[in-house]
Amino acid sequence: MFDLSVITVNAPLLWQGLLVTLLYTVTTIATGLLVGFTIGLAQLSRYPIIKLLGRVYVEFFRNIPLLVILLWSYYALPIFLHVNITKAWAGYLSLSLYIGAFYAEILRAGVEGIDPGQVDAATALGMSASQRMRRVILPQAIRRMLPPLVGQSIIQMKNTTLLSAITVPDLLYQGSYISSFTYKPMEVYTAVAGIFLIILVPLTALARRMEGPHASAH
Amino acid sequence: MRAPTEPPILIIENLHLSYGKKPILRGVGLTVGHGEVVVLLGASGSGKTSLLRSINLLTQPQSGRIVIGGEPIFDRAENGTDRLRIPPKHIERIRARTGMVFQHFNLFPHMSVLRNVTEAPILVGGVKRDTAEQEAQHLLRQLGLETHAEKRPAQLSGGQQQRVAIARALAMNPAMMLFDEPTSALDPELVGEVLRAMVSLARSGMTMVIVTHELGLAFEIADRVVFLDAGRIVAEGPPAEILLKPSHPRVAAFVARFHESADMLKPFLETA
Numbered sequence: 001m002f003d004l005s006v007i008t009v010n011a012p013l014l015w016q017g018l019l020v021t022l023l024y025t026v027t028t029i030a031t032g033l034l035v036g037f038t039i040g041l042a043q044l045s046r047y048p049i050i051k052l053l054g055r056v057y058v059e060f061f062r063n064i065p066l067l068v069i070l071l072w073s074y075y076a077l078p079i080f081l082h083v084n085i086t087k088a089w090a091g092y093l094s095l096s097l098y099i100g101a102f103y104a105e106i107l108r109a110g111v112e113g114i115d116p117g118q119v120d121a122a123t124a125l126g127m128s129a130s131q132r133m134r135r136v137i138l139p140q141a142i143r144r145m146l147p148p149l150v151g152q153s154i155i156q157m158k159n160t161t162l163l164s165a166i167t168v169p170d171l172l173y174q175g176s177y178i179s180s181f182t183y184k185p186m187e188v189y190t191a192v193a194g195i196f197l198i199i200l201v202p203l204t205a206l207a208r209r210m211e212g213p214h215a216s217a218h
Numbered sequence: 219m220r221a222p223t224e225p226p227i228l229i230i231e232n233l234h235l236s237y238g239k240k241p242i243l244r245g246v247g248l249t250v251g252h253g254e255v256v257v258l259l260g261a262s263g264s265g266k267t268s269l270l271r272s273i274n275l276l277t278q279p280q281s282g283r284i285v286i287g288g289e290p291i292f293d294r295a296e297n298g299t300d301r302l303r304i305p306p307k308h309i310e311r312i313r314a315r316t317g318m319v320f321q322h323f324n325l326f327p328h329m330s331v332l333r334n335v336t337e338a339p340i341l342v343g344g345v346k347r348d349t350a351e352q353e354a355q356h357l358l359r360q361l362g363l364e365t366h367a368e369k370r371p372a373q374l375s376g377g378q379q380q381r382v383a384i385a386r387a388l389a390m391n392p393a394m395m396l397f398d399e400p401t402s403a404l405d406p407e408l409v410g411e412v413l414r415a416m417v418s419l420a421r422s423g424m425t426m427v428i429v430t431h432e433l434g435l436a437f438e439i440a441d442r443v444v445f446l447d448a449g450r451i452v453a454e455g456p457p458a459e460i461l462l463k464p465s466h467p468r469v470a471a472f473v474a475r476f477h478e479s480a481d482m483l484k485p486f487l488e489t490a
Contacts, residue, residue: 115324117320118326120320121318121324121383122326123274124274124396125337125386126314126315126338126343127310127342128306128310129306135337135341136326139328140326
């Protein structure tokens, strides 16, 4: 039957794993937001070259599976660049750059969804391009962007489990490790799944609540 | 109109504009004097809105020359080379002194009515918040909106929103006001309040260029109507002269439609 003692005895390992998962989730989301904001603005640039660079970035990271990016950056990139990259850095950079592409798309869509009449009005009042962006476009776009941003961030937390492929000791990696010496995969993986559920269900509900009144306002 | 020695506030020369290969404006010239009210008329697609949006460069013409208050804002030869290099800051400064009112109001939905009016004076004009708010309250009172200052635009009727938009434009102390079909998006019962605001603005001596389908407004306040057809000005003069004795066939056809609807109404009004 279900042997709970496997979990209680190895709880410290699971806690450590959870801590690593949360650490990667938070830091890569923070970095990803910076990356996404920059790339998103690049995509909205009036200069075709900058626009194209933004587009290339987004398509590059959206069309390579994250697992491939992780493995490539850990095993292949060091060979190309003749440098040592720790698995921590490889994981952090891959996850950050990857989610940055998705955040950039959310920003672009949010800004492009604003009624062009808003830009007309701000322009006619004599506002500069940056004043229009800061005072008129972004405040309206951010409201639309929040639900997809939260949604993408939830996906990011789940995506951190791929870190175990490059032996970063995240929650899933610790679960596999415990399972490997206790031979109790059922208990351990159930616990891992349960921990994700407990953390993400409230967040998903929050995202849904944010979408609710927003969706009905249209 | 003031002394004829004063230079015109707006000079447009040989303006050409096309969207892709489709020509919209084909060599338009227009001069507007201080305090003059000019109404642009024409069928949809005749280029009147494009002409209005070209004045403050919301739409970029291909070539021609635009001078506002003696300062060129656009000057490009027909081969596409700029005859004058006009920095963006300069264009922004001229725009700030040229108020514009749009068909769909385009109020900022995330700001209160008061913030809508004070935002540009503070941000662009460098006016102190206190001063800007006093000035805004004064404008809102003039337009009968003093009780709505703290509301969001979405809480107001279309007519109220359009009057806020007029206040927002006036807050920059414009030398000239541009109106792009300001009553076309309004429910019929809300048109009057916006027209009355425009009439009193015209009476106060404001220079106005108006795109509208309200012929009544043209008769009421226009010093001059300008009729566009297929990107060219085909008739220009006092409203009574142009609209009551139309010489150009397109103007005659345009005016005839208004006669038709008036004729259709007549028997009903008589029996009422």
